[in-house]
Amino acid sequence: MSALENMQAVLADANWLKQEVGHHMFHPMADPKDTVANPPPIIARGDGAYVTDLDGRRMLDCQGGLWCVNAGYGRDEIVDAITAQLKELPYYNLFPGAANAPAIRLAAKLCELTEHEDMARVLFSSGGSDATETAFKMARQYWKLVGEPERVKFISLRGGYHGLHFGGMSACGGDAWRRSYEPLVPGFFNVESPNLYRPPFEGVDPETLADMCAHLLEREIQFQVPDTVAAVIAEPIQGAGGVNVPPANYWPKLREICDRYGVLLIADEVITGLGRSGELFGVRNWGVKPDIMCMAKGITSGYIPLGATLLNERVASAWEAEGPRSVVMHGYTYSGHPVGCAAGLAAIDLVIQENLTANAADVGAHLLAGLRSLMDRHEAIGDVRGKGLMIAVELVKDRATKEPFTPLDSYPGKVSDACLANGVMLRTIVNKFIISPPLILTKEQADTIVAVLDHALASTPR
Ligand code: PMP
Numbered sequence: 001m002s003a004l005e006n007m008q009a010v011l012a013d014a015n016w017l018k019q020e021v022g023h024h025m026f027h028p029m030a031d032p033k034d035t036v037a038n039p040p041p042i043i044a045r046g047d048g049a050y051v052t053d054l055d056g057r058r059m060l061d062c063q064g065g066l067w068c069v070n071a072g073y074g075r076d077e078i079v080d081a082i083t084a085q086l087k088e089l090p091y092y093n094l095f096p097g098a099a100n101a102p103a104i105r106l107a108a109k110l111c112e113l114t115e116h117e118d119m120a121r122v123l124f125s126s127g128g129s130d131a132t133e134t135a136f137k138m139a140r141q142y143w144k145l146v147g148e149p150e151r152v153k154f155i156s157l158r159g160g161y162h163g164l165h166f167g168g169m170s171a172c173g174g175d176a177w178r179r180s181y182e183p184l185v186p187g188f189f190n191v192e193s194p195n196l197y198r199p200p201f202e203g204v205d206p207e208t209l210a211d212m213c214a215h216l217l218e219r220e221i222q223f224q225v226p227d228t229v230a231a232v233i234a235e236p237i238q239g240a241g242g243v244n245v246p247p248a249n250y251w252p253k254l255r256e257i258c259d260r261y262g263v264l265l266i267a268d269e270v271i272t273g274l275g276r277s278g279e280l281f282g283v284r285n286w287g288v289k290p291d292i293m294c295m296a297k298g299i300t301s302g303y304i305p306l307g308a309t310l311l312n313e314r315v316a317s318a319w320e321a322e323g324p325r326s327v328v329m330h331g332y333t334y335s336g337h338p339v340g341c342a343a344g345l346a347a348i349d350l351v352i353q354e355n356l357t358a359n360a361a362d363v364g365a366h367l368l369a370g371l372r373s374l375m376d377r378h379e380a381i382g383d384v385r386g387k388g389l390m391i392a393v394e395l396v397k398d399r400a401t402k403e404p405f406t407p408l409d410s411y412p413g414k415v416s417d418a419c420l421a422n423g424v425m426l427r428t429i430v431n432k433f434i435i436s437p438p439l440i441l442t443k444e445q446a447d448t449i450v451a452v453l454d455h456a457l458a459s460t461p462r
Contacts, residue, residue, distance in 0.1 A: 014054045017042055041420070046073025049438045049445055051425065059425040060445055064436045066427075067239060067271045067390065068302030071350040072438040078303045081346035085339045094124070094336040103336030106308075106344045110295075113280065113348070114310060117289045121316040123309045123328070124336040128270035128296035129163025131307035132233070135266045135292045136167045137330045138311060139231040142264070145318040145326050151230045151263075155220055157193035158200070159241030160234060162268050162294075171233055174241060189224060191216045193234075195244050197383045197394065198402065206247035214253035221261050231264035231292070232257075236282025239271040242432050243385055243392035251286030264291040264315065270307075271390060274298035275351050275439050278361030278388030285387065291315050301347040306340035356439035363441050364388040370450035371435075378457040380411070391435040393453070405431035411462055418456035424449055 001009070021042060022035030041053040049072055052058045064070070071078065085102060092100045107122040123134050136154060143151035156162065156171035163169070169178055170188035178184060192200040194210040201212055221229050232254060238244040258265040267290035272282025276298060279285050283293070291314060296307040319326045334340070351357065368391055371384045382396030382404075395412050397403040405412050407430055416428045427434040435449065 017054060041425075048072050048074065049441050057420075057423070059420065059423050060437065060448060061425055062433075062435045062437050062449060063425060063427045064389070064438050065302040066297070067276065067434075067436040068297035070275055070298040070356060070439045071301040071347055071354075072440040075301065075303075075347075075350060077350055078301060078343055078346045081342045082304060082339055085342035089338050092338060093333065094331070100336065100338040100341075102338045102341035102345060106341040106348075107336075109345060109348060110308060110310060114293065117281070117283065117293065117310075118312040118314070119293060119310040120313045121311045121319075123311070123331065124334075124341070125307035125309065125332055126305045126334045126337070126340075127163075127307045128268075128294065129165045129168050129307075130332065131270060131294035131296050131309045132162040132168040132171070132266075132268055133165045134307070134309040134330060135233070135268075135294050136171075136231075138309065138315065138328075139264050139266065139292065141326075141328070141330075142311075142315050142318045143230055145321070148227060150228050153187045153189060153224055153229045155189045155191060155217060155224070155229065155232045155263075157234050157238070158190060159193050159195055159238050159244055160190075160268075161238065161240035162233060162235075163270070189220060191220050193238070193244070194246050194250050195242075196247070197242075197244075197385065207249050210247040210250035210253060214250060214257060217254070218257045218260075221257065221263060226261035226263065229261065229263045231266050233266040233268055235268045235270075236272045236285060237277055237387055237390060239390060239436075240429070242394065242429070243390050243434065245385055245387050246286075248286065251283065251288040255288045255290075258291075266290060266292040266294065268294045270294055270296045271298075271436070274348065275357035275360050276388055276390050276436065278357065278364055280351075280357050298351070299347065300340060300343040301350070303347065304340050304343045305334075306337070306344055308344075351439070354440070359441070360388040360439045363443055363446050364391065366443050367391060367435070367441075367446035367449065370446060371453070374450065374454055374457065377454065380415075380457060380462065386435070389435075389437055389439055389441060393433040393435070395431045395433075411460065415453075415456045415460045418460050419452050422452045422455065424452040426453075 021039045027035050043051045044054050045052040050058050051061045110122050111119050158173040160173040162171040166185050170184035173190050192213050194213040199209050267283045269282050273295040291312050293310040300306045368386055375381045380395050382399055383394040412428050412431050416426045419426050
C-alpha cells in the first residue's frame, strides 16, 4: 500500500468510526439517542496528562480516564510489565489447586502499604463494582463465621456511589442510579450525609452538620436493631455524587458509632485509593482505620481492569480460626489475573517512587484555589470543592437559591464544549464539572484548566 493509500484508508476508517459511534454499542450512563445526536470525541491516544482524539485534537484530560489514570498516559513501566507478563503467563486462576506470582506479590504489597490500617488479606476482582460486592459478601460471611448470622444489613449514605452490581447499586445514595433497576436487594438502608453545599439541615456549621448526620446513622442502626447490622459503607470523599468532602469530624464519628455497635466499617476507596485525595488512601485524611477497603481504578492507573477488597486482621482472622471449614465461596475467573496484578505492581511503584500523592495534594490545592477565584467573575458557579485531584465545579441558575441546572438545560454542556474546543476535556455530570486529572498534573497545566474554564464561562451565553 502506498503512503497515499495508507492515509486514505486511515481517513476512511476514522470516518466510519465517527458514523458508527453509538449505533451498535450502548454507552454506560448515557441515553443512546444522545450519543447518536451528539457523538462524543473518539479518544485515540494518550501522553502524559493529555489525550488526543481521532481528529488530532490534543486535550488536557481532566477526567483522568475516569478518575483512574493516576500515573498518566504512555508509562512504559506499566506497559512493559503488562507485556512481559502476557508473554510469560497471560492467565492463570487462583481457584483451589493453583496460584500465580503477580497476585501473591500484589496482595503482599497492598497489605504492606496498608499496614497502618491493619489490612491482612486481599481478594482480587476485576473492578470497583466487584470490589464492593466482594466487601458485602465477605462482611456477611464474617458475621456467620463469628457466630452472629443475623448481622446481614448494610447502611450507606445519600450521595454515595458504590458501583452498579445489585449490591453496590442498592447501597448507592442517589435515585438516578437505582430506579430503572429496582427492586433493590433487601437489607440495604441509606441515611443522610453531611453534604456541605446542599446540606440536609440548614443553618448549622459543618461540624454540627457532621454530628447530626452521624446521629442519624446511629439512630438507623438502633432502629434496624444493632445485632442485625453487618456494616456501614462510605467513600472517604464522595466522588460520583459530586465530590463531597465531609467535615473532618465525620469519619472519626463513623468509626466511633460502628465500634459502639460492633458494626464493620467499609471504606470504598475505589476513587480515593492510591493517591488521588492527596493521601495514599482516603481514610488517612480522617485518621480512621476501616475494617474493609475497596480498591480499583488507580490500582493499575486504569491500564487494565483490576479490583481488590482488603480485609483487616479482625475480619480476616475469622477464616483462620480453628473449627469447621470456612470456604471463601466467592471469587471470579479473573480474581488475581496475573496481567492485572503485574500492572498493579508497576503502577503502584510509579505512584510511590514519583510521590504522586504529594503532587496530588500540592497541585490539587493550587487548582482548587484557582477555580475558586473564578467565582468572583462568574455568577453561574455556585460552588467549587474538592481535595487533592478530585474537584467539582457546580453550576447554578441562581447563586442565592442554589437552583441547579437540570438535564434539560444546555448551558453546562455548552460550557464544557467550549472547554473542549480549547483543549481541556472536563467530565460533566448534569450541572457539575468533575476534574480528576492524572496525578502527574503540573501547576502550569492546572493554570491552563482555570484559564480555559474562565474563558468558556465568559464566552458562553446563558
Ligand atoms: N465505588 C466507587 C467509589 C466508584 O467511584 C466506582 C466507579 N466510579 C465504583 C465503586 C465502581 O467501579 P467500577 O465502575 O470499576 O465497577
